Amino acid sequence: THCSQTSRACLTMARMVAQMGVLALAATQAWGAEQQAVAQGQMNPLRKVVSLLQSMQKRVTEEGEAEKELYEKFMCYCTHGKSDLEKSVGDAETKVPAVGSEITASEASLEQAKADLAGAQTDRSAAKEAMAQATGIREKEAAAFASAKAEDDTNIAAIAKAVASLEKGNAGSFLQTESAQAIRNLANNDKVDMTESDRQDLVAFLSQGSGYAPQ
DSSP states (O other): OHHHHHHHHHHHHHHHHHHHHHHHHIIIIISHHHHHHHHTTOSOHHHHHHHHHHHHHHHHHHHHHHHHHHHHHHHHHHHHHHHHHHHHHHHHHHHHHHHHHHHHHOSTTHHHHHHHHHHHHHHHHHHHHHHHHHHHHHHHHHHHHHHHHHHHHHHHHHHHHHHHHHHTTOHHHHTTSHHHHHHHHHHTOTTSOOOHHHHHHHHHHHTSGGGOOOO
């Protein structure tokens, strides 16, 4: 139980550090230039949408890398933790028969030997339970990472298609695709770091349909 609690605490701390790093990087680098250009009236609406999509793509990529690094650290921790637990199980397995022999050899210390045997059996059971819990947590984290990575890959691919279509002047046809819907869903996700005005501009653009005409 202690191993499981320590594992979850380490995982939570690592995730918080990774997320804070990504948010700080996005806040200081991704938005400065384009926000200044919009404020000065130097960016047309279509260019602004492209810039917003590219910034979103960069943040999704960075968050995916942070999740990957967190997952790799966690898997490394689980691997070493499993080895320690297996050693504990092996030590307890070795101690059980030895304690049993002591019971037979010494009637005078019978009660103490029984207590030692019970303690060794308890330690063995606790170690096995902790190892099973660690395995379950590792499998759960692996599944969560795989799901998050697949979602990030889908979003990155959709944004790349959007940027390519818009730069070629094919906005109208792109807005009818599944990629446009995927970006709409991503833009409406509060987890994506965007100002509310930029979010509204992007959603409005993506919701125009086939009647869109480049400006």
